[in-house]
Amino acid sequence: MTAFFAAEPEEAGAIREALGAGVLLEAPFPLYRGEGVLVAETGVGKVAAAMAVAHVLTRFAPKESFFLGVAGALDPGLRALDLLLAERAVQWDVDLTPFGRAPGETALGVRFFPSDPHLLGRAEGAALALGLPSRRGVVATGDRFLADRKEAERLRALHGAHAVEMEGAAALMVAYRFRHPMALVRAVTDGAGEGAEGDFQAFLREASRRLGLLARALVY
Ligand code: ADE
Secondary structure, eight states: OEEEEESSHHHHHHHHHHHTOOEEEOSSSOEEEETTEEEEEOOSSHHHHHHHHHHHHHHHOOSEEEEEEEEEEOSTTOOTTOEEEEEEEEETTOOOGGGTOOTTOOTTSOSSEEOOHHHHHHHHHHHHHHTOOEEEEEEEEOSSOOOOHHHHHHHHHHHOOSEEESSHHHHHHHHHHHTOOEEEEEEEEEOSSTTHHHHHHHHHHHHHHHHHHHHHHHHO
């Protein structure tokens, strides 16, 4: 069983449709099942993502999982709808620096939580086969929708991050703790600067459609 996670109804809906997953199971969040797949709509933010991933891993023991969704670009080289294959993700709003930790470093001593390299390679192959532009990079995760160019530049410089979103590093942290293989892939909707919310809305549907195509190519 392969599990797919996405935060919002638009993203999860596109993935669910592409996979033909339809059966709604009981959970504290929407959860769908198809042939060999589960699709979970986690809700937005780190707590929601961590809760959903922990629940699905414990209850359904999938053999692998992908967290898919949209992101704001921090790297000006990324264009709208490009896929960012996250080699690793950091929680940019974790700050234990008064204790001598690096910015974003958790109390576990881990700053960057990795995607499973094998799964990320599969996602890269699937994107290539579909003709979807993609690149590898670093994701910064925090409980804030970023629409602030200065802050976006700060996060890029501080963490070497290429994109920002609100769930990935939390989901990968849970996967790390469960020793579960997970990969994080994001599609760009906006540039995380002023007015990002407009671009987010404009590109959400097409970005979600591409994530659905990617999900189908990953399992069928
Ligand atoms: N997801 C998509 N765009 C985002 C942004 N600008 N900030 C946080 N999460 C996002």
